[in-house]
Amino acid sequence: xxxxxxxxxxxxxxxxxxxxxxxxxxxxIVEDLQTSFFTKAGVVKAVNGVSFGVSKGEVLxxxxxxxxxxxxxGFSILGLVDPPGEVxxxxxxxxxxxxxGLDDIAMREIRGSRIAMIFQDPMxxxxxVLRIDTQMIEAIQAHSRGSRxxxxxxxxxxxxxxxxxxxxxxxxxxxxxxxxxxxQRVAIAIALLNEPDLIIADEPTTALDVTIQxxxxxxxxKLCRETGTAxxxxxxxxxxxxxxxxxxxxxxxxxxxxxxxxxEVLDHPLxxxxxxxxxxxxxxxxxxxxxxQIPGMTPSLLNLPPGxxxxxxxxxxxxxxxxEPPVVEHGENRRARCxxxxxxxxx
Amino acid sequence: MSADQVPGPxxxxxxxxKHFVKHLDLAAKIVRRLxxxxxxxxxxxxDDVSLRVSKGEVVxxxxxxxxxxxxxGRMVAGIxxxxxxxxxxxxxxxxxxxxxxxxxAALKVQMIFQDPFxxxxxRMxxxxxxxxxxxxxxxxxxxxxxxxxxEVLDRCGxxxxxxxxxxxxxxxxxxQRIGxxxxxxxxxxxxxxDESVAALDVSIQxxxxxxxxELxxxxxxxxxxxxxxxGVVEHLSDRVVIMYxxxxxxxxxxxxxxxxxxxxxxxxxxxxxxxxxxxHSEFLPIKGEIPSPLDPPSGCHFHPRCPHAMPRCSAxxxxxxxxxxxxxxxxxxxx
Numbered sequence: 001x002x003x004x005x006x007x008x009x010x011x012x013x014x015x016x017x018x019x020x021x022x023x024x025x026x027x028x029i030v031e032d033l034q035t036s037f038f039t040k041a042g043v044v045k046a047v048n049g050v051s052f053g054v055s056k057g058e059v060l061x062x063x064x065x066x067x068x069x070x071x072x073x074g075f076s077i078l079g080l081v082d083p084p085g086e087v088x089x090x091x092x093x094x095x096x097x098x099x100x101g102l103d104d105i106a107m108r109e110i111r112g113s114r115i116a117m118i119f120q121d122p123m124x125x126x127x128x129v130l131r132i133d134t135q136m137i138e139a140i141q142a143h144s145r146g147s148r149x150x151x152x153x154x155x156x157x158x159x160x161x162x163x164x165x166x167x168x169x170x171x172x173x174x175x176x177x178x179x180x181x182x183x184q185r186v187a188i189a190i191a192l193l194n195e196p197d198l199i200i201a202d203e204p205t206t207a208l209d210v211t212i213q214x215x216x217x218x219x220x221x222k223l224c225r226e227t228g229t230a231x232x233x234x235x236x237x238x239x240x241x242x243x244x245x246x247x248x249x250x251x252x253x254x255x256x257x258x259x260x261x262x263x264e265v266l267d268h269p270l271x272x273x274x275x276x277x278x279x280x281x282x283x284x285x286x287x288x289x290x291x292x293q294i295p296g297m298t299p300s301l302l303n304l305p306p307g308x309x310x311x312x313x314x315x316x317x318x319x320x321x322x323x324e325p326p327v328v329e330h331g332e333n334r335r336a337r338c339x340x341x342x343x344x345x346x347x
Numbered sequence: 348m349s350a351d352q353v354p355g356p357x358x359x360x361x362x363x364x365k366h367f368v369k370h371l372d373l374a375a376k377i378v379r380r381l382x383x384x385x386x387x388x389x390x391x392x393x394d395d396v397s398l399r400v401s402k403g404e405v406v407x408x409x410x411x412x413x414x415x416x417x418x419x420g421r422m423v424a425g426i427x428x429x430x431x432x433x434x435x436x437x438x439x440x441x442x443x444x445x446x447x448x449x450x451x452a453a454l455k456v457q458m459i460f461q462d463p464f465x466x467x468x469x470r471m472x473x474x475x476x477x478x479x480x481x482x483x484x485x486x487x488x489x490x491x492x493x494x495x496x497x498e499v500l501d502r503c504g505x506x507x508x509x510x511x512x513x514x515x516x517x518x519x520x521x522x523q524r525i526g527x528x529x530x531x532x533x534x535x536x537x538x539x540x541d542e543s544v545a546a547l548d549v550s551i552q553x554x555x556x557x558x559x560x561e562l563x564x565x566x567x568x569x570x571x572x573x574x575x576x577x578g579v580v581e582h583l584s585d586r587v588v589i590m591y592x593x594x595x596x597x598x599x600x601x602x603x604x605x606x607x608x609x610x611x612x613x614x615x616x617x618x619x620x621x622x623x624x625x626x627h628s629e630f631l632p633i634k635g636e637i638p639s640p641l642d643p644p645s646g647c648h649f650h651p652r653c654p655h656a657m658p659r660c661s662a663x664x665x666x667x668x669x670x671x672x673x674x675x676x677x678x679x680x681x682x
Contacts, residue, residue: 065548066519179636180412209411209575211633211652214619218630236548239578239621243628262626280553281623282582287601290560291553291582297518298548 024333025053027095027198027230028077034089035069035076044301046072046085048254051327054198057228059220061241061262063277064251067298070234073251074200077232078117079107095197113143116191120203122183125190126175133171136190143194158189162219181212188219195227202234217244238281242266247333250274253299253309260334270330270341272314308338316340355438356399357569358423358456358537363432365393365418390640392418394593395432400537405563405570407584407601409577409616413640414590417541420573424458424539436537454484457535461542463522467514473500473525474510481532495532502565503528504558520551527558531566541573556583577620581605589613592640592648595667599674609676612649647679655680 023029035047047069054060064070075081077092079099092099094115099107119125127135136155137148146154152171159167162185175183184204191199201220205213221244224231235241241248242262249259250271258271269275279292296313308325311317318340325337369388371379379385393415400406410416421427423434425441434441436452460466467476478496481487487495497507503524514522523543530538540559544552556579562568574580580587581601588598589610597610608614615633635652638644644651650660659679667677 065550181636209637210577210616210619211411212636213621214630214632217621217628218632221630237621238549239623242623243621243625243630246627266623266626277549278623280549282553282556282578283623287582290557293553293557294550295554297520297551 023051023053025055025058025230027054027056027058028232029053029093030073030077030090031093032090033073033076033087033092035072035081035085036088037085039084039302042302045254045304046301047076048304049090050249050251050254050256051090052249052256052259054230054232056197056230057224058247059224059231059233059245061245061248062232062234062251063236063238063241063248065236065298067253067301068251069254069301070236070251071202074117074202074232074234077200078111078115079104080111080117109143112139112196113194114196115198115200116194116196118184118187118191118199118201118204120206122180122187123175125187126183128175131172131174132186136171136193139190139193154193155189158192159186161192161223162186162189163215164189181208181215184208184212184216185219188216188223192223192227192229196229198230198232199223200232200234203236204233205240206235206237213240220244238266238277250277253304254301255309255337256335257310257338258336260330264334268342270334270336271310271338272316272340272342273310274336275342276313316342357402357404357437358398358400358571359435360396360398360419360423360429361433361435362395362397363393363419363422363429363434364391364395365415365422365427366390366430367392388641391593391643392640393422393429396590396593396595398588398595398598400569400571402536402569403563403567404586405572405584407580407587408571408573408590409575409580409587410590411575411637413592413637415593415640416573416590419590420458420539420541420571423571424456425453426458454533455535456537456539457530457533458539458541459523459526459530459543461545463519463526463546464514466526467522467529469514471513472510473512473514473517476514476525477510477528477532480529481534484533486533499528499532502531502562504554518551519547520554523547523551523555524558527555527562531562535568537569537571539571539573542575543572544579545574545576552579559583577616578622589616592638592643594648594664594677595675596649596678597676599671599676603671603674609670609674609681610649610678611653611655611680615652647677 023031031051033047033050037044037046050073052060062070076087081087087100133155137151140151140154155171156167159170164170164185178186205216208216220231223229233241233244245262248262248265249256252273258265258274265274266278269278276292276294282291294313299309306324307322311321320339325339327335327337329335367390371387375385396419408416418427422429436456439452441452474496477499478492482492496510500507500510505521505524544555547555572580572583584601587601587604589596591612597613608617619632633652646661646663647665650656665677665679667675668681670676670681
């Protein structure tokens with residue numbers, strides 16, 4: 001992407017339309033995204049005001065626990081939220097183009113071509129009854145007009161790129177003939193086929209062993225560096241994004257509570273939730289000592305009371321927290337939603 | 348307790364081996380009769396593992412999928428019978444459990460499972476899940492039931508008013524606490540934790556890990572802590588045992604292992620475990636997949652992936668040898 005279009009994206013980001021207006025990124029800008037599920041029991045606000053941006057070649061770690069809305073954020077970007085769920089507010093701009101409200105046909109052109117997704121379970125991507133070559137060629141020909149031979153060559157090339165030896169043999173195999181790590185590689189290869197500008201990876205290494213996870217992380221990192229693809233890595237595991245991500249966005253109960261550069265967020269967390277989350281990770285320094293624990297558990301998103309959703313578990317909470325905390329800028333690209341952030345360098 | 352005076356390890360496995368055999372079905376048997384070369388498939392889940400756990404110790408058992416760590420844990424907890432070898436608790440074999448004394452010993456070893464959703468009976472109330480076993484084993488009487496359940500729940504950080512509820516009314520972290528309460532209710536001395544925090548969110552995982560530490564102090568427990576997560580094991584364990592494809596490759600104190608791992612597999616694992624402190628990492632993974640335990644590589648199981656592999660590594664398996672007092676490693680490089 002050229003320098004010029006990057007600038008124009010930033011200009012659009014500064015329009016006074018949305019409350020959070022200092023989100024930057026030249027590939028994707030999500031502003032005040034709201035996705036709700038209209039269930040019989042009531043409205044579940046799974047994503048309730050999330051803003052972030054990703055630029056070319058950048059890795060954004062989207063971190064949160066179960067029910068924080070991190071996966072629904074990913075699905076919302078791709079327009080994969082099914083009824084009773086619905087994107088009810090905010091905007092998702094992909095290279096300057098608004099994706100919220102885009103019709104199915106236009107969305108299908110973008111999905112799998114310009115934006116691709118890697119799921120936790122590679123069998124979400126792979127069809128168990130089709131050979132790998134059939135699936136990969138289909139994915140290419142769905143978006144471009146090339147010949148079958150050209151598509152096959154491309155599939156072979158991409159498989160090599162993700163570290164699969166003897167690609168010709170592997171292309172003729174069925175998904176069940178692969179191990180878990182290999183399947184995830186194939187899923188990544190399929191995501192890469194059409195050289196997307198953005199890949200959304202939803203916990204792709206959670207089910208894998210440590211040595212296999214390292215192989216996948218290596219491929220992901222290489223990919224961003226070589227092709228300049230922007231990557232959103234959704235995970236619950238702070239340690240994974242610590243090594244991989246350039247920036248981190250921490251989510252809690254449907255909101256982005258803190259974001260910034262990876263070093264800033266992990267070394268000087270502002271939000272008490274981020275602070276607690278970092279303290280919860282067993283690490284070399286705290287061996288044998290009790291871990292910092294966040295009391296209680298994540299609240300139900302059904303009928304969430306107003307104000308800060310974290311206040312019941314927060315030791316810094318005050319009466320002020322009964323109001324909705326605004327997004328406060330703490331320097332460039334560094335934001336937190338908290339009335340009582342930790343001062344710099346307090347970890 | 349007078350049993351404390353018994354010298355030697357609290358729990359010991361002696362050359363324990365477990366094979367799982369996939370028996371041939373009728374069709375395969377007929378085909379074999381007709382002369383086809385069909386063998387029964389044998390998984391060598393655990394291969395000649397000797398382990399000693401002293402009283403009050405926390406031993407971390409680490410390995411990737413298919414390394415046999417869960418199978419070993421299940422044998423220690425008395426859920427599976429080993430194919431060969433012996434398991435001793437306080438010097439007595441727990442295998443067979445023919446008489447009352449043996450059964451009492453078996454009760455002293457309890458297990459906490461990975462999945463807090465699958466390990467609790469959904470049709471039983473919490474009070475019954477926790478109180479059933481101590482009642483049957485005569486640890487408590489019917490009259491003491493309610494007070495006892497309250498006490499165990501409280502110890503595990505659960506509100507006693509929850510005891511009339513069913514498991515589905517609890518969150519994952521709370522269910523894991525119920526699983527812990529169930530194990531503690533029969534007053535065990537040795538707990539096998541099989542990936543007991545793997546399914547939990549980070550903040551809940553920290554709560555449960557802290558609970559394990561508190562219980563260890565308060566009840567004088569000994570743990571065999573099975574996990575794939577080196578960070579958790581490092582935090583909790585006094586000693587670490589690393590397994591790869593059914594065999595122990597290295598075992599030593601936690602400090603020594605994380606300071607200066609000896610076995611190439613341990614080195615690779617430690618290098619590749621993601622850490623909060625390592626930012627913008629260069630990932631340099633070891634090559635290759637974990638081989639199938641159905642058909643493990645010859646010699647040292649790790650040799651196809653090992654950067655230091657020599658011809659003799661594929662020829663013969665290295666013995667698990669003491670390289671320093673209390674430090675065992677199975678690698679030809681140590682010769």
